[in-house]
Structures are given as C-alpha cells and as structure tokens.
Amino acid sequence: MQFKGVEIRKLSETMWEIPREGGMRVPGLIFASEAMMGDILRDEAVRQVMNVAHLPGILKYSIGMPDIHWGYGFPIGGVAAMDAREGVVSPGGVGYDINCGVRLLRSDLTVDALRPKLRELVAALHREVPSGVGSTGFVRLTAREEEKVLTEGSRWAASRGFASAEDVAFTESGGRLPGADPDAVSAVAKKRGSNQLGTLGSGNHFLEIDEVAEVFDDAAARAFGLFPGQATVLIHSGSRGLGYQVCDDYLVTMADYMRKNRIDLPDRQLACAHIRSPEGKQYLSALAAAGNYAFTNRQLLAHQARETFMRFLGMGPNDLGMRLVYDCGHNNAKFEEHEVDGEKRRVLVHRKGATRCFPAGSEDIPGAYRHVGQPVLIPGDMGNASYVLAGSPEAMRLSFGSTCHGAGRRMSRTQARNSVRGKSIVQEMERRGVIVVSASHKTLAEEIPEAYKDVSEVVGVVHDAGIASRVAKLRPVAVVKG
C-alpha cells in the first residue's frame, strides 16, 4: 500500500507501519483494517502522522488510531509519547478542546420502562441542560471560585454539592489533574470560562439516553454495573471557551519559542516547546487547569441530568440508581510511566482524539474496576451505536496505553450539510427509533450518522489489535445535540 510515494508496510491485519524518512525521528504506526486504510490514505492524516514523527523527543512511534482524520497539526486520533527530559509538549497534540471527553451514567431503569415518557423526558433534558452556542450555565463563578474549579476540578463540584464522593472516584485522575496553576491561564480564557460551566456546547457535543443493546464481556459489564436493556446516559463535552483559549494562547507562545530556539518542523501548527522549558511548564500548568474545568463541566452536566430525571420521573436517587460508570478524557497530555526499549521511562503522552485505556491491575484505575481494566467510552454517531470497552495489556506494549475515541469523521461538516439539503433529519432519526432534539438544524445536519465512520468497525480494530476489548454496545434512543 502506498501514500504519495511512501510504502506503507502491513504489520498485521490491524497494524500498518510508515517507515522513517527525511527528518522523521521514529516510524509511524496506524491501527486500521485493510478496508479502512483506503479512506485513511485519501486524507492528509497520514502526512500528519509523519509530521508528528519529526518532534524532538518522540519515542517508539507516531501513532494513528482507526478513527484518525485530519486535524490542525496533529491528526485527530493521534498519540505521541515524548521523553519527559528531552522531549517537547505541543498544544496541537492536545487540541483546542482540552480534556474533551465522555462520561457514562448507568441507572436501575430499563429503556422499555422509560419509553412511554421518553419524548417528554428528552424535552425536559433539553430545557434543563444548557446547550447550543451562547448558552450559559446555572453557576455563576466569581474569579475566586473559578480559580478553585481550575485547581480542584471535580472536588470543587463535590464541595458545592454537585458531585458525590463516588462521582469523583470514578472520574479519570480522580477528576483533578495535578500541577494546575490558574495563573498560567490568561484573563481572557478565564473570562470565556466564567459563565460556561455546566454547558454542553455545540458541534459534536451531546447528551443522550442509550440502551445497553448487547453485552460482550459479562464479568466486565457486571463490574461496570451494566446489563442488557438498561437505560444509561452518555455525555460528551469539554473545557468550553476556557480550554479553546488556553490552546490558542499557547500556540502563539510556542510559535515564538520555536522561532527563538530555531526548531524547524514541517507544519507550524505543530508549535511546541521543550517540556522542561518555562514555556513548556507553563503550558502544562494551564493544560491541567483547563482539564480540571472540563471534568467539572461534565460533572455539572451529569448533575443537571440526574436532577432532571428525578424531578421528571418523581423518583429519589436510590430508586433511580443513576451512578457514574466512568469519565474519561480524550484530548490531553499526561505524564505516565511506560516501558521503552526494555526500561521504564517517564513520558508525556499526547492523546488528541485518543483515550487512555489502562489494563487490569493498573493502580491508576478505580479499585472496583482493577480486575477488569479501565472503562473506555467510545461514542459513535447519533443513529447507530456507542461502545464501552475495557483497557487491555497489549495497549501498554503497542500504543502507550491508548485507544480510539469515537467513530471519526468521514465527511467534512460542509459535505454533511450539503448531503441533507431539504431532508428532515429529525424525521429520519425517528424512523430509526431515535428521538433527537437540537437548538440548531445546522448542527444536526453536520452530525448525521453518514458523516461518521462505522464505529463498530473502528472498535473491531482496537479489539482485534488487543489494545481494548469490547464490553457492551449502547444504542441511542434519545439525543440532545448542542
């Protein structure tokens, strides 16, 4: 297989190597089936995997997941681990929506029991959970409170009664990334974040009610509290304007750093700074702060969803049983220990549209899940399916403990909009058995199921590669789109 004159080597049915050439410091590695490689090679994402391989301090491989597609600088669905001493950190390797991620709430209800009230329930969720452009949250943050959010993350939400101790425990990193410094976040970023906490946003962000349609791994599903027919809530959102601004601010800082330090890279959107430089350290402090904002944002969204369920159904928390399964980010850079060339090394793992997926036995996952592996939440499109996976041991050997993050776009937003001109997406989704509400017809048009790759195929690749295993399939029944 070739990409613009570069021979892509097939390593297995799910892995493809891009050999080193030019200034690449490591080879590229793409997880995909042969059928998916056709689509992937048509995109510029392969070139971006090769560009990322030029970054100083990158280890082993520049990695692409099966949901890979073009992004700014780094591809979306990309993983790059940098040596913590010699390597660089790049805001483009994280993305604008810092610590954007997914959280899954389970319940003691079945979708069959909810079905007669589903339409009114989703309308209530749309009313109560702020979504769409320009929406504002139910919490107004003073400057002092916002600093606490940035430092404490989900623990701030617990201190204000918006989270339980269990919510905090079942959030990646305990809902609080270490090293956060509010002073590293610009005043403008703080201003953008001051009224957006607890808002879904728009674009591909959503809150949906799903049914557990299939269980693949009984033991893991039991550990995660999942059973067939169960009603669950899946929330996808991030750090809102605050995170976007942190990325934007530091792209400029890093471009200056590169000029001063004469770092030459094939794409200026790969702007970076050495991890141990003042600029690198400052970005990492701001990144952690924005990540904590994202955890808190999803916690407040979950709180609003729970409250709405209870009010609407007239149920108490014990009858509803709406508890957090897990919350994981998929746009981040985290210090972790990984084996490189036979020795344990401290590395900074950039995951842009990729999810951490630590296997059973890892001390970084909640005790209740330690025997089955970290829950990994993979949202698909609004018409078909999402998946719950568990981290597998091969991920530590092959992908720095990382896997895919979603279906991955197949069509650009414009292509998607043009393809549905004159059609009612809401009616089409109803025919598929999914109730959809959205503040914006344009957003809905951009988010049609056909705009995305087949999430089952994406998940099939990471399962077969042994980096994350299937636990359960979720089927959307009601969707609130931002």
Add this chain to the structure above:
Amino acid sequence: MVEVRGVDLPDLFSSCVLALFSLLVDRRTVREAEVRSAEIAGDTEEEQLFFLLREAFLLFAAHRFLVRNAHVTILGKQVTLTVRGEPLDTSRHPVHREIKAVTAHAMAVERAPEGFLARFLVDV
C-alpha cells in the same frame, strides 16, 4: 476555508473581520450601537491578519459583542481595528455555530488581479 477579496489591504482585512462575524450571526440583525477598537502588530501580512482576526473574535468569545461594520487602518507593522456593533442578544441574534478559534492553518494573503485575496480557517 473562508476566502475574502479586497481592493487594498485595509479593505481586505476589514472584510475578513466582517466575514468572521457573518459565520457567527446574520450581521443584518446587528445594530451599530457601540464602537470598539483594538490594535495589533505583526511582521508579515499573514501575521497581521491572524492577530487581527484573533482580536476581533475575542470581542465575541470573551465579551459577547457582535460586529456590524469594521474599519481597518495599517501603519507599518501596526494595525488598528475599529468596529461598530452591539452586545449579543440571543433573542435577536441566533448564533449559527460555535467557533473555537481562528487558526493559523493555511492562512494566506495574496495579490490578486483586482486587489488582494485572503484565506483563513476557523476551528468549529
């Protein structure tokens, strides 16, 4: 990718600002009630445009201010933006889409047969 034409650089830059706000709202619904201004500096025309659009976008993203009209003056590396508009009122200004940021990706300012041409990309 947004493509904008202008008869000269100030005209091109002010048209880029208007194009950016047209991505957000129907500018015809925005009243010219208030004036805001900003100054930026850049070594190249692309850099000037990038910093100008970032600054203009923050009027909306950070201050919820919408632009109806824009005027740009350029003196060497310095660019001054003066805009007229009003604060966002969601009942009158439905916002088309959420823009995360103006990116530097593939940003270009070029001489065209009848003036100047610029290209820029926003992250949505």
